[in-house]
Amino acid sequence: MRIDVNAFLGGYPFAKVPGTSPKDVLAAMDRAAIDEAWVTHLPGLFWRDPPAGNAWLYDTCREFPRLHPVAAVHPGLANWSDVLREAVARDAPAIRCDPCYCALAPSGPEMVALATAAGAAGRPLLLAVRLEDTRQRHPNDVTPELPAAAVRALIRSGPAVRLVVTHADRGFIEEVHFGSTPDEARRIWWDISWIWGPPEEHLATLLRTIGPERFVFGTGQPLRLPEAAVAKLDLLDVSPEQRAAIESKNAAAARGGQR
């Protein structure tokens, strides 16, 4: 079983990206032997009202049961708690808010309120550090990357808060993990999409220093080839149990065991 917690549907505003339709993403999942994916409505991340993409996302995921909706919530909009309630009712494995794309303070009161409410509702809050390599971004794509300090602040905002952080590299992960108490660190999961394999061996190092239970399989598709995340795992020397944890079991723990 392999679950991709970091997948998108729909077009990207800053570049022509092929394969963004649900059927294309499912074909890519078949190619990379990915059974299920947590999917975000990609264009909605850039809208003033990101939750406006949720209805389409819910309909699409109902049509394609291998896809699970990661609903967008904007805690700066007055109806955000209704949006969260609907996400829970729709069995979303996680809700997401990318504060920098919403021009919200990454660890400001709105984000703290959202993280706390999501935790109380039994859902992890999913955030991306970045979507693209800074060096290649469109000249007008000047949104800051999510700061590590924000992740540390959000995880400290309540004991029920759980976070899934995607597109983080080794330095970011180490800074947050070792800048958190063991209890806080146990409530954060990191996707492997942006962590380097050999010869730098960042992923192998993190699995040794932080532990495999903190990592989940994620690709960033269709912006990125899903083969990269699979190749990282194929280059690791880990036990079948550890690999299964990264590929699916940790994702189940992150979503709180609810199915």
Add this chain to the structure above:
Amino acid sequence: MLIDVHAHFFPERSPRSDWRAYNASRLRAGERIGITLHVTSTLGTFGFTSPTYFPSPDDVVYGNDFTIALQREHAARIRGYACVNPNYQDHARAEIARGRSAGLIGVKLAASRRADDPLLDAICDTARHHGLPILQHIWQGRRRDWPGQEASDGAELCRLAARHPQVSFILAHVAGGGDWRHTLAVVPAHANVYLDLSGSGVDSGMLEACLAAAGTERLLWGSDITMDTGWAKLRYLKHILSPADFELVAWKNAARIFPPGSFPSD
């Protein structure tokens, strides 16, 4: 057969105390991926006693000595480029000749001088004399100067390539940062410029765009410092290319531009 045209191994005199583990990791991952030959370059001391992209003459010699020793120690697995700093013209040309006589199979230009600078002409003439391709470090779509290097972009390399049509140029790490679309807009007209697919980038659509810009006969597979993303691109290429075209990218194009006899199957 699989040739990685963009590899690096670290020498003892470098900032990396884990250089032995790093090198072992590359060889181990190469076994798993199925890499037949790593073609490596050593950029001086990688910043230990002179800057990585501006290596001193002494460090150039040290680095090339390390590459030559690696190639001898791992004759079945490693080939090397002679890395030179074109600001030291006579030294650079002598290092190319020395490297070639010691069995190195290409020239590596890092970022010590802009690619279209006239100082590079003599380097290209020397490479042509020895029948060696030139691997040029490239920043895809450079819009400003970056610290620590005098980086060039694809357009600047293509200007050099137009002046030296008999030399094969390997445009480094098209997936290694910057806007690869900027590069792909300029390469179609330059038949002696080959795209090295290495780099950490695995953007969807990038490989198809490289194929459209340069065709299967001008793509070279490589990994640089992220072998996982290199393997991912290799897997995807196998999905989108015919077996014959895949072999071109995996090794046959490389075998064509490096000196005859560089690889076992030549």
